[in-house]
Amino acid sequence: MVDRAVPRADGPRDIRNVALVGPTGAGKTSLVEALLLAAGEIRRPGSVEEGTTVSDHDEVEVRQRRSVHLTVNPIMVGDVKVNLLDTPGYADFVGAMRAGLRGADAALFVISALDGVDGRTRMLWEExxxxxxxxxVAVTRIDHPRADFDAVVARCQEAFGPGVHPAYVPATRGSGDHRTLVGLWxxxxxxxxDYSGGEGPVSAPDWLREQAGPxxxxxxxxxxxxxxxESLMERYMEGGELDPDLLINDLKEAVAAGGFHPVLALSTTHGVGVSELLRELPLSCPDPTRRPFPxxxxxxGRPVEGLTCDPDGPLVAQVLSxxxxxxxxxxxxxxxxxxTLRPDTDVHLHGNDERTGALSVPLGSGVRPVGEVIAGDLCxxxxxxxxxxGDTLSAPERPLRVSPWRFPDPTLPVAIRAASAGDEDKLSQAVARLLxxxxxxxxxxxEETHQMVLWSLGEAHLDASLDRLEHRYGVRVETEDVLVPLRETFTVPCQGEGRNVKQSGGHGEYGVCRIRVEPLESGAGLEFVDRITGGVVPRQYVSxxxxxxxAQMAEGVADGHPLVDLRVTLYDGRAHSVDSSDMAFQKAGRLALRDAAASSELSVLEPVDTVTVEVDDAHLGAVLSDLAARRGRVVGTETAPGGQVVVRAEVPELEILRYAVELRSVAHGTGVFTLDYLRHEPLPAQVSHRLAASGHQ
Known part of the structure; x- marks a missing residue:
């Protein structure tokens, strides 16, 4: 059995919480595994250690879970506990990425030397x-023959702005496919x-000092x-020697203040730069006491001031995932x-008191129990x-609430239904857990299409959610296209008569009404007007x-789409002293509206949404062209910080059901959007024919 001590900090100042962020494929998870290996927490990347309580023994599933969820991996670097929060790289899982930032006190951007900086990563930096x-910044894969460290640093400086400077530079020999990484300075x-066979730190070669001197x-x-x-600048300008330890301390302060962003060079495959990064994490990242309290x-709703990262203070904790x-x-x-959070303790949780179960921390691919968790730590x-x-845990005698981080609005819909009767019984509970x-x-x-619509952030997010429904909750669902709620309205005034006369002996039905129907402006709903004179329709039957x-408007009269925006005037009718009733005149009202529709032209209406797109200025033209192709009408544009442009447009809902996926392609991952229902408008004839051919109507 492997007997390893659980990573533990004596106080908040001995804790560092670091979120690893960056695009998929940059090597975040590989870097975490390399750091765990270097710190002695695992024998090899992805291994399952003996002596741990393992919740998932399948290494493939562990990696898949890490790719879409926030995970935490604690390591000890000397006397400092470093919690590495590995965040998903897919744009679909930005909610988990923001949760990682809420749990962290510093962010390490992992950038591949081969791929550089994409638009999405730049947006995360600004966030x-x-x-x-x-x-x-950690630049990975610097050992690859095509890697160009200087070029990727230049791209980082261009994308991330001032304060980005390399703290380590790789030393290479040769050129092209024959270039070899030999050291790190x-x-x-x-x-x-020296990685060419030497041992430990040695003097840098003169050619490297000359090359990297500037x-x-x-x-x-x-x-x-x-x-x-201030004396440092004077000594430097006079050519005096500066104490490296003093410079390192000042660098640490600059990083904590957010004014300086060191760039490190790494190769997780060969372990290059991993030990250097281990040393830098406690030095450069601030401890939890130095970060503002959320x-x-x-x-x-009254704000609470004066809270600090104090293990003896009131309990304030937040659920990250x-x-x-x-x-x-x-x-x-x-x-x-x-x-301080302890097991088997009552806590206040969104209006109720609950008792915590066991507390544990991840260790390798398993977990180990702990007796308490102090302020600044995770468990x-x-x-x-x-x-x-996003929920808050606090003491029952002093309930408090931490403001949650901003969750992105889902913009990709798909209709779901249970795959079988057995799944249908479990679906609602499983979806509630998923949410x-x-x-x-x-x-x-x-309510109009009677579909259950699940909204996600993208295809990867949707696939992961449906996979959880099936494999975690045992519920299989089938997906189908989302039906857009079309409506109908009258285009010209007309009249209709409803005759509900059934007299075949005994108690019958008798109700006759005549109505005038006129179209109203969009959003007006139903305006019902009583113009009955002489009591031809008794007062109790007008309603x-x-x-x-x-009722007939809700059901529709032609293709089953609800009727909207009408003025209906009841101006005549007939009643019977015995056979008239509430139900008889309800049926007459239905028949009258159907009769009016039969003699009039109806217009099919489609929903139109207000779409607000924020995109990099470089891709504005492509976005505008794409919106026009979707029958969109741009109503305004304005500039936003960071070279972004905000576009506001009105777009038919039929054209943007998959916009969450398609915008990423058009804007190269730099675009985000929100949408809100605006109104219904007449559906063009050519689109109506297309929908009829596809079976949508």
Missing amino acids: CAAVGMPRA GLVSERYH LRETLIEEVITESED PVTRPD TSTDPYVGRVSLVRVFSG LVAKLPEART AEDPSLRLRVN SVEKGVR
Whole structure:
């Protein structure tokens, strides 16, 4: 049995919480595994250690889970506990990425030397900058023959802005496919790590010092500029020697303040730069006591001030993610901001008190139990069945609420239905659990089309959600195209008569009404007007006619689409002293509306949404052309920070059902959008014919 101590910190100042962010394929998970291996937490990447409580023994499934969920991996670097939060790279899982940022105190952007910086990564950088998150950059795959470290650093500086400078530079020999990585030089410490067969730090070769000298000078000038020690600049300008330890301390302060972003060079395949990164994490990343406390309120909404990252303070913790384990049930990943969390303790959770189950921390591919978790640390909490992602855990005697991070609005809909009668019985409960785990999902039942529509952030997000429904909750669903709720209205005024006369002996039915129907403006609904004189329709049956008209409008009269925006005037009719009734006149009202529709032309209406797109200025033209091809009408554009442009357009809903997928292609991953229902408008004839041919109507 492998006996490894559980990573543990003596206090908040001995904790570092670092979120790894970046595009899919950059190597975040491989980097986490390399750091775990270097720190002695695993024997090999992805291995399952003996002596751990393993919730999932399948390495392939573990990797798949890491690719779409937020995971935490603690390691010890000396006396400092470093929690590595591995965030998904797919744009579909931006909600989990933001959860990782809420749990972290610094962000490490992982960039491939082969792929560089894409638009989505630049947007994530700006999102971190907006909340003051300290950031560093790890450039991976520098050992590849086609890797160009200088070029990728230049692209990072162009994309991320000022403050981005290499702290380490790789030393290579040869050129092209014959280029070989031989070392790594620390520009501040001046330690050279020889990977050509040497052992440990040695003196950097003269050719590397000459080649990377200007980079070192620029870096030192940046560090000195950010330093509070004014004498450093004087000594540097006079050519005096500067203490590397003093420079490293100033670099640490600059990173924590968010003004400096060091770039490190790595190869996880050969372990190049991994030990250097291990050393840098405790030095460059701020501890939890140095980060601002997230906004906290009382149950009545009043803000709470003065909270700090204090293990003896009031309990304030937040659920970063939830999942269901086949062995222990609901498991919540929690960040403790204040106080100390213990197992089997009552906590306040969104209006109710619940008792926590066992606390544990990940260790390799398994977990180990812990007795308590102090402020600034993270853990897994079992048996909180009502916990949802974003919820707050606090003391029952002092309930508090941490403001949740911003969850993205889902924009890709798909209709789902149970695959069998057995699945139908379990579907609603399974979907409720799914929504509790992932607030980025929405479920809406369309009352007009009677479809259950699941809204996600993209195809990968949808596939992962449906996979969880089947394999975690045992519910199989089938998907189908979303039906857009079409409507109908009258185009010209007309009249109709409803005769409901049934007298075949005994108690019969008798109700006759005559109506005039006129179209109204969009959104007006039904305006029912009573113009009965002389009591030809008794007063108590006028409302019955209106009920019948409303019921028929809801059902439709032609293709089954609801009728909208009408003025219906009841002006004549007949009644019978014995056979007339409420139901008889309701039926008469229905018949009258059908009769009017038979003598009039109806117009099919389609929903139109207001679509707001934020996109990189470089892709504005492509987005505008694409919107025009979707029958969209652009109503305005305006500039936004970071070279972005906001486009507002009115687009038929029929044309944007898959816009979440298609916009990424058009805008090369830099576009995001929101949509809101605006109104219904007449459906063009050519589109109506297309829908009829496809069976939509």
